[in-house]
Amino acid sequence: MKIIAVGKNYAAHAMEFDGTGEKPASPMIFMKPDSSILKNGKHFYLPDWLGRIDYECEIVVRINKLGRSIPARFAHRYYDAITVGIDFTARDLQRQLIAQGAPWELSKGFDCSAVLGEFRPVEGYDLSNLDFSLTINDETVQSGNSSQMLFSVDEIIEYVSRFCTLKTGDLIFTGTPAGVGPVKIGDHLRGYFGDEKVLDFRVR
Ligand code: ZN
Numbered sequence: 083m084k085i086i087a088v089g090k091n092y093a094a095h096a097m098e099f100d101g102t103g104e105k106p107a108s109p110m111i112f113m114k115p116d117s118s119i120l121k122n123g124k125h126f127y128l129p130d131w132l133g134r135i136d137y138e139c140e141i142v143v144r145i146n147k148l149g150r151s152i153p154a155r156f157a158h159r160y161y162d163a164i165t166v167g168i169d170f171t172a173r174d175l176q177r178q179l180i181a182q183g184a185p186w187e188l189s190k191g192f193d194c195s196a197v198l199g200e201f202r203p204v205e206g207y208d209l210s211n212l213d214f215s216l217t218i219n220d221e222t223v224q225s226g227n228s229s230q231m232l233f234s235v236d237e238i239i240e241y242v243s244r245f246c247t248l249k250t251g252d253l254i255f256t257g258t259p260a261g262v263g264p265v266k267i268g269d270h271l272r273g274y275f276g277d278e279k280v281l282d283f284r285v286r
Contacts, residue, residue: 083251085114085196086242087140087169091231091257098260109233109241112190114169114255120194125286126170128267129192133174137265138258139216139224139273141209142167143235144201145252152243157236160248164204166214166273166281168197169255173264196255199273199281207275209235216281217272218265226259 089110090096093103120126128135146162169190176189215225228234233241235256239248265271265285273281 083116083249083253084246085116085118085253085255086238086246087112087114087190087255088233088238088257091233091238092226092259093230093232094260095258095262096232098262105232109238111238111242111245112187114191114196117193118191118196119198120196120283121198123283125284126194126197126265126271127286128265129172129194132172132189132192134172134264136171136173136262137216137218137223137271138169138171138262139214139226140167140169140255140258141165141212141214141228141235142198143204143254143256145248145254146250148247148249150243150247152239152248154234154236154240157239160239161235161254162204163201164207164209164275165199165201166216166275167199167253167255168216168271168273168281169258170195170197170265171262196253197271197281197283198253202275202278202280213276215274217274218269220270223263224259224261228256230259231257
């Protein structure tokens with residue numbers, strides 16, 4: 083399986099990242115390897131040799147059908163489950179690689195950098211207007227609504243499936259709202275859809 087992720091898909095986060103909040107012509111896509119998955123509430127062991135590690139709280143969509151060149155209007159037929167995840171990012175390394183004009187894949191693809199909450203059937207939620215949030219040590223650090231995405235889930239699927247065949251089990255990290263920041267050992271992260279907790283793990 084593969085993990086597809088979208089960068090700068092919320093204007094307010096794009097603004098805090100590099101001062102631009104404009105909608106790009108197409109979604110900014112990158113991938114994380116399957117070895118980056120961390121799930122079932124397992125501890126995240128901070129790879130402190132990588133420098134600053136930032137949390138990015140995101141809605142994650144699970145693909146349930148093989149498809150390529152999927153039009154946006156049919157895209158909803160290709161996923162069945164959603165959760166809240168964390169796209170951990172080695173921020174110092176990412177900025178260093180961007181400055182060099184080098185690929186920054188490794189700053190996003192290290193082990194355990196794709197944390198998954200418990201999946202929920204997508205039918206139970208309105209993905210066009212879904213509140214989600216992240217708390218650290220009981221303080222809300224990020225909150226967003228799916229309606230603020232610059233590219234909707236269906237538009238992301240249309241775009242990326244022109245390049246890559248989507249397969250059952252593939253995951254899409256749909257981008258983070260504003261408020262990203264570093265984690266430290268001892269932090270307790272919880273992710274929510276509205277008031278419903280779907281993600282719960284600790285940094286060790
Ligand atoms: Zn992200």
